[in-house]
Each structure stands twice: as structure tokens, then as C-alpha cells.
Amino acid sequence: MRTSNRPKHVGILVETDDSWGRNIVEAVCRFGRGRGWTVLITPRDPQGRLRLPTVWNGDGVIASLRSEASVRHVESLELPVVDVGNMVPKHDWLARVATDDAARGVMAFDHLRERGIEHFACYAPPIGRYSDIRSLSFKEAVEEGGFECAMYESTSEDAAGWLTNYSNVRQWLSTLPRPLGIFAADPYPARQLVEICALESVRIPDDVAVLSGDDDDLLCNVASPQISAVELASHRIGETAAQTLDRLMKGRRPAKRPVLIPPLRVRERHSTDILAMADHEVAEVLRYIRDNAGQGMTVSDLLREFPISRRRLEKRFRAVLNRSPAEEIRRVRMAHVGRLLLDSDIPIAQIAVEAGFATSASLSQAFRQHFGATPSEYRRRNDLKEN
Incomplete structure (x- = not known):
């Protein structure tokens, strides 16, 4: 029997x-340590499934629900539940805190499109790690951008053993135009795709640029070449899920709508290090921007470096990227500041100097206009590892 004065017992099925x-x-x-929770982490039944034991006297559950069987298990506990995934339908009796798949799709498309890619595909074999929403969101972003997206069609062989089903993937790749940008649903299919390209002598990123829909420190870094990936705000998802469960255990009802957390950024690695555009002069200008925008360069700097008029440069940027040189400089500059905020403990005042801003206030104003948050809010909200 549960008593109100004992620590809360929380199960984590992730x-x-x-x-x-x-x-x-x-x-x-x-979060639980600050509330005095007793936490049971990833318990398994004799079949190796994530299951809470019948003797467990719990108060709430945080789970990544991947099947109807897992849904039935947590429902039978008759406890507050927060789902941190998006693989099963949302039920009224549980709360959900998950990645915003639409935002992930747009971020992935933008990353590939910024490299001049005009042919897109999605590789998401059914391996039980993600829902169809992830790939469909990327497809929708591509189509809204005015392009087509080739979708890998799964077969019975994929369901039986996707890790060895190279022949179907090779055949699929052979039918697609180059240079091609492929969104792989997560690091597992992304890694497999890189391996297949190596076997087929398909050059990455020159022929095929591969972007994973989620990052993994091991799989993405040990692949050859290393795999670019959408970095999710997973610490923030965990923190928000814990806060939500804390409220549910105090008697609050689950919200009908899920809480969707946007991804942080694309962590760029070699697998998308390409500028695949017919306008080679614009490509050279873009390389120059990426090498120097973090130091506070301007369009005037570009005009001094390249023998082209401002009007012609503007026209060609609009044709290739649908934005101006000034907008591209600002985008790359803000991305540089964002990386410094998340990947270092450098004080914001020092970041302002390194990024070419006169003061911290001018950085804060520009950053808020771009990201919708001040640098300090962005760092606090997205980098929960140090909190």
C-alpha cells in the first residue's frame, strides 16, 4: 500500500x-534526485522486454512506448504515465513529451538544401525504433520546398532482417539521381546506408549525402565517413517528462495534446560536407562565408574578395538559395554562436567578441531575432547536461 510520506517510486522504461x-x-x-525519487531503470522480464515487475510498488512511469504490447503493460499498472516517444497513438490516460517531428523534417531538409542538393530521398526501414511520422515529416518538408522525395519501399525481407538486406537497398540507390541527399530515420539505418555505399563505390558526400534523423555519439562518429545528424533536445525531453510526471503524481490530469520539443540543430560531419550546385562561383562564396562568417564579416567583405557586383551576387544567391548574401551570413553567424553556446562554457560576453559583435547586448538582440530566445535562455533551455 502506498503512503504519502514515503519517496515516490518511478519506473523508467526507456x-x-x-x-x-x-x-x-x-x-x-x-530531476528525481532533487525530489527524492527512488528510480527503477529499464527493468526486463525473462523475454528481455522492458517490463516493470509485479512486485514493484510504484507511483509513476516514464516510458518510450514502441508497441501496443508495451502500451497494455503500462496501462495495466494504473499509474500516471508519460510517453517520451511518438510510435503509438496518444491515449487520454497518458501524457506525452516528444520530439517535434515536423520541425525535425524541416531542419533536415534545410540542411541538405543549403548544400545545393536538389534530389532527395528517405531511408526508414521498419526496425521498430521510430514511427512513420518521422519519414513522412521529412517528405512533407521536401515537397513544401518544391522538390520530390523518393521513399524506400520496405519488403518482407526488411522485417525479417534489415541488417542483411543489402540487395534491395543497392537496387533502390541505383535508380536515384545524383547528387542525392538522403534522410535516414536514425543512426542505425544511416550507418547501414554508409556501409552499402562503400561496398558499391558510391562516394559520400559527393554522390550521396547522408543525414541521420537522430545523433548517436558512437554510431555516427565511428562510421566512415562520420555521419551528420539532427541533434535532439533529449535532455530537455527527459527533464520536461519528469516535471510532467511530478505533476501527474500530485493529481493533475494528462494534457490532451503532447508537448513537442524542437530539435537543437544539425551536428555537421563529413557525410554532408558538400556544396552540390551548378553555380560554382556561388559555391565558392558560400565556402568563404562558412569559413569567415563567425568572425563578423559583411557583404562588403564578400565584394572585396570576389569580382562580382552586389546586384549580381544578390540575384544569384536568390536563384540558388532563395535568400540574400546578408541573410546567409546572418544564418551562418548565428549557427556559429549557437554551437559555441552548446559546446562550450565560454561566457556570453566573450562569445560576442569572438563572433564580431560590439557588445553582448547587440549579440542578444540579433540572437533573439533569429532563435526567439536570448543566448542565456538558449543555453539554459537546451544544454541541461550541466544543470
């Missing part, structure tokens, strides 16, 4: 075989 799951668990446990 796989820890990737960075996303480990970050979720870490953030939940950090």
Missing part, C-alpha cells in the same frame, strides 16, 4: 542503447 535514451534517463534521474 532503452539505453543509444545517446537519446541515455540522455533521457540521465535527465529524469537528475
